[in-house]
Amino acid sequence: MIRIDNLTKIFETPNGPVTAADHINMEVPEGEICVLLGPSGCGKTTTLKMINRIIPSTSGRIYINGEDTTGMDTVELRRNIGYVIQQIGLFPNMTIEENIAIVPKLLGWEASRYKARAKELLDLVALDPGTFLKRYPRELSGGQQQRIGVARALAADPPVMLMDEPFGAIDPINREVIQDEFMKMQQELRKTIMFVSHDIDEAVKMADRIAIFRDGRLVQYDTPDDLLAHPKDDFVESFVGDDRALKRLRLVQVKQVMEPVTTVRPEDSLSTALQRIEQQGYSHAILMVNERQQPIGYVSRSVAQTTSGLCGEHYFGLKTEASPEDDLRKVASLMFTHDTTWLPCTDANGTLVGQVTQRGITHYLGATYHPDALGTLPRQLHKVSA
Known part of the structure; x- marks a missing residue:
């Protein structure tokens, strides 16, 4: 659904050119969640924002559902991509219903259709339409506003969603609840999602694939289990943490x-x-x-x-x-x-x-480790079991 081909971004600065994204190549299959991870300034957010042209690329190609987006109208492109940001960005002078209906209205939907869609989406994000449709963003908690942000991104039923640290500003208890609700939604909707996060635990919980960035380069792109079991180098191993074997427990039923x-x-x-x-x-x-x-x-x-x-x-x-x-x-x-x-x-x-x-x-767990990394967890658990 999303294919990135040699995507590059070079910013011109007073101190000379800075490469923020360096020949990124990756594919996200239809219906999967790909989480982009890495330290600040590594290129993950730049890569995400080049997909809907919030940041124009220097070179390279982006394909959505097989179509090269290079020649597409920017407004049309963005209307077909759901976008959720950490700051949420709800319009304060609009009701929740009006916020959710923005893109459908721009696309020319009839009022009855976009009003019905707003009710449907509030149900989907576990907020009562009778209570919330006519409220304003200031009347909602941070967690409720974040759910509305997700609902708005889904309003026109886009095939692709981009999410930039969407749960980062929410307290840990509500974050866990909203993540769980989002995953239930995803099981039903099967959207193709690229998702920037700074939290390895969030990535392991939510991703089908994880991309680790460093200094503008894509270092490793893998399933969560393979990433944790087989980090490509010392940087990835350090980034996913010394408890990477314990993190794998979440992935196995x-x-x-x-x-x-x-x-x-x-x-x-x-x-x-x-x-x-x-x-x-x-x-x-x-x-x-x-x-x-x-x-x-x-x-x-x-x-x-x-x-x-x-x-x-x-x-x-x-x-x-x-x-x-x-x-x-x-x-x-x-x-x-x-x-x-x-x-x-x-x-x-x-x-x-x-x-x-x-x-x-x-x-x-031990069966999937490299022989030279046959793990901390197996030895510890064997010790406890014995």
Whole structure:
């Protein structure tokens, strides 16, 4: 949907020419989010603004949906690209409805159509149309204004959106909420988005691809997982942080590392429990389920070794459990909170579907590292598990 070919920007200054973007080449597939990252002055915002000609390029080409934009009328180009900035830029003398309807009105939409679109978009960004349509920007909180900024960018249903640190000015709690709502919207709308951020955690959470810039050059362009697992050089490794292995936990769901699990029932004997523990090589315990295959507790190895009777008479309650759709960051947090190295996994009906273990997480993450970087996280987790 977006292809950038040798895009270059050179600014003339009193001290001579400065290259802000140096022969940038990249492609963003349709329906994906690409986040541009890097330190201040690295060229990421300049690259973004050249796409809708807020900054004219010195050389190179930009293609949108296969069409070279070089010869396109600038106004027409911008009307077909949604644009969201950190400062939001709502017109203070216009109502929320009027702000959202600006581009549709310029495109000649009938009043009934753009009014209906404004209501639809307020619903989409989780703001009640009956409450907010006739309000003015000054009557909204910063987070609410930011949502209106996103709604306005979506008003004419553009295929491409550009976002320049759109959540940077929002407090952390509201930022997380708005990011989550935006991702839900994106799952439905599948817009092609280029997104400038300064926050690696935000990029990992939201991006399909991440572009790392330095001194006007594109250093690495990759999926979040590949970027974190295989940084191209010392600069990228330093930029993504020493905790890059931990950041990868957000990108992996439980179902990707889930393992089969052997269980006992309340009517099974403790000797049966011990036999199964030893057969499976379980270190500490075995899970107990009821007749509906729902986990209800566990029998510890020590109890099974020293006590006689039935499992249902000598079990411990479960501390917590995981869903196959949970990400591993949540799972790791639950494990550390409850001092456990494994969790049962249940579906929406509470039925057992497997287990997730620290050892399994370790092996999954470690398998994708370079041999010489076989990671801090696997060693740490193995140590904790042992």
